[in-house]
Amino acid sequence: MSGYATGPEAGELTFAALPPVRGGAFTRTWWGRAWLKALEDTALDGQQVKEGRRHARAGAVGAVSVRPGRITAVVQDRDGTAYRSDVLVRVLTDEEWDRLLDLAVDSAGHIAALLDHEMPPHLVEDAAGVGVDLLPGIGDLDPECGCEAWDHCPHTAALCHQLARILDEDPFVLLLVRGRGQRAVVDALQERSAARAGGGDAAGGPADAGDGDGGGPRGVSAAEAYALRDILPPLPAVPVPAPGPGEPPSLDTETDPEPGVEPAALEFLAGDTAARAHRLLGELLAGQPVSPGASAAGLTVGEDAVRLAAGRPPSWVAGRLAARTGRSRAGLEAGVRAWRWGGAAALAVLEESWTPGxxxxxxxxxxxxxxxxxxxxxxxxxxxxxxxxxxxxxxxxxxxxxxxxxxxxxxxxxxxxxxxxxxxxxxxxxxxxxxxxxxx
Missing domain, CATH: 3.30.457 (Copper Amine Oxidase; Chain A, domain 1)
Structure with a gap:
């Protein structure tokens, strides 16, 4: 079943006429049954409701138009006479919508169920608890029909039955009848979610980060977080790397360093880290394989010393690296040349020997x-x-x-x-x- 959007800002949906229904229950969901229960409780003549069910089963209801506060369709009698039929439903006030949306943001499972085309019972119950009635009750379905009946007639009853079938497939239609379509609801939820993530509510106040009893931040299950992918704000654009790595801070101060700490060596290491991070980020964003030396993960002390020496450190640093790893200056230079040709694999070929089987x-x-x-x-x-x-x-x-x-x-x-x-x-x-x- 599919509807197509019409009207300003998709504030109206039109659903094509549905085929006849042969046997079985007319609706299969609890919210579809609740909609029909409101019709049965509202209509004064139960026989008219039964006749409307027969009309709907026979496929006598044409395309159904749904917009805030009203559903409309042309319904044919058995003799072929067609009547325009409307059912009016009260739309929620802006204040009621605010309460409903706040409830939904507070419980990600509610919206996760709606996005999965289900009407969560807890959402209806929680909404009722704050004075917002999502599903209609007695007297909430107000009929208007071209046959000029003053109560629900077979035509408006048939229209209500047809909408129950539509609600089975897409409970967001109920929200449209109550005043707001799916896009408007999702946008409002996205705005509230972004405000919560930024430390404030939709009105700009601080968000409630507690769990209700002072126990710290409130958690969200992984399933609910995944279901919210369609309403959470989009991720920011991939950052464009700077043209070069940042300059490391200068450690040349008037304060004497602690024993064993060499500020110049720390400056060199900070610069090396910045250069590797810049290269690694650029390669990852470009979808390129990580080049040798871009990451020092898993290297031995000797391998990392050669990697550092390949970064053209000051002469005294290279001398320290050679001495600390038991290499001569010539040996370190050979290791650097190998590293530049192929990283740790090339260094192993230079310094290690193996006997092929x-x-x-x-x-x-x-x-x-x-x-x-x-x-x-x-x-x-x-x-x-x-x-x-x-x-x-x-x-x-x-x-x-x-x-x-x-x-x-x-x-x-x-x-x-x-x-x-x-x-x-x-x-x-x-x-x-x-x-x-x-x-x-």
């Missing part, structure tokens, strides 16, 4: 044969996981993940020459090209 060696041999299918493969001498090109002085190092890392011979030993590659020929070309640039 038979399966790993077989895969490596197959990759080497594949890389030089033309038969011009250079002479490679293997030692563990290292393959050294005899003629060029370049080296391939096999990582445990099956990638090949290019190395070159430097003044202080083997140095990383580039990023890893699945193709050993490409990795060796990278190492050889570096040697050529140096003039080796």
């Amino acid at each position: 038979e399966e790993a060696l077989a895969r490596a041999a197959a990759r080497l044969a594949e890389a030089w299918e033309d038969g011009e493969r250079p002479e490679l001498r293997r030692s563990g996981a290292h393959w050294t090109a005899v003629a060029s002085g370049a080296q391939l190092r096999l990582g445990e993940d099956g990638r090949w890392w290019p190395y070159r011979r430097g003044a202080d030993g083997w140095e990383p020459a580039g990023p890893a590659d699945r193709d050993p020929a490409a990795a060796l070309t990278t190492a050889t090209a570096w040697d050529a640039e140096r003039g080796d």
Whole structure:
């Protein structure tokens, strides 16, 4: 069943004529039955109500228009005569709406049920407790019909039965009859929710954050919070990262630092943290994979020292990092070069050795044969996981993940020459090209 909006600001809904109903109960929800109970209690002639039920079952009710305070449809008699029929319902005052909306915001489950097309009994009961009658009672359904009957006639009774079927599917229609449509109600609830979240009520006063007995903030169940996704205020726009990280505060003050505290070192660490946070945020917002070194999570002390040194610290900081991790300055510089090529994985290839098993060696041999299918493969001498090109002085190092890392011979030993590659020929070309640039 669906209705389409008409009228200013969707203040009116029109529902297409429904097909005939064959047997069974006319309405299936408790609120639909409550609507019909109000009709039965209001009508003076029960026979007219029964005749109206038969009209509705037979499909004699045309499209139903619902707007604040009135429902309208054309109903046909058995002889084909058509009558415009209206049923009038009192709309709620603004003050009553305020009470009702405050109740709904106080209990997220009420609105969660409405958004799930259910009428929660507790909402009706709580509303009645503050003097707001959602469902009609005796005398609340006021008939007007073209047949000029002064009481409920078969035509207005048929219209009431048809609306009960509509209410079964969408209880928000009841709120429209009472004065406000779904959009207006949701907007008002959103406004109140935002005011509560900001520390005030919809009128600008402070929100009641207690649980009624001084026990602290009131909680909301996860199910209710999820159900409120359609009425809570929208999330703010994704922030645009600043063009660069912020400057760390200066710690150069007249106050002497505590023993063991080096202000310059703290300034460097603060700057490093800001730079990593800025890079990480930019990559995450752009949907890019996190680059090596963007996060220090899970690094050992030695790995984090190399990561810090890769951030180009002052010379004295680099010297401290080398000394504290048992590296020479040359060793730290080699570690920094490896880190810049591939983070912790590249550093492990530089500083750790592993012995490939038979399966790993077989895969490596197959990759080497594949890389030089033309038969011009250079002479490679293997030692563990290292393959050294005899003629060029370049080296391939096999990582445990099956990638090949290019190395070159430097003044202080083997140095990383580039990023890893699945193709050993490409990795060796990278190492050889570096040697050529140096003039080796």
